[in-house]
Amino acid sequence: MPTQKKGFRAISDEVVKKRTGKRSEDWYRLLDEWNASEKGHTETAKHLREQHQLSDWWCQAVAIRYEWERGMRR
Secondary structure, eight states: OOOOOOGGGGSOHHHHHHHHSSOHHHHHHHHHHTTHHHHHHHHHHHHHHHHHOOOHHHHHHHHHHHHHHTTSOO
16 A cells, blocks of 8 residues: 655645646756755755745745655655
């Protein structure tokens, strides 16, 4: 039986694209290029807000989803 995703991970890619203008994979690639895994959650959220004009909520959602996908969260 597949595990159901919870919280920020449960947001569909369709919703991410509709609300942020990019698919999750696009955000992950962008954050990889920016070396987000080395900069931490706070700097990543700040970067998303300042450089990509995401709302505070979406900064958190994208950063947390990235951290889950890259094994930085359990």
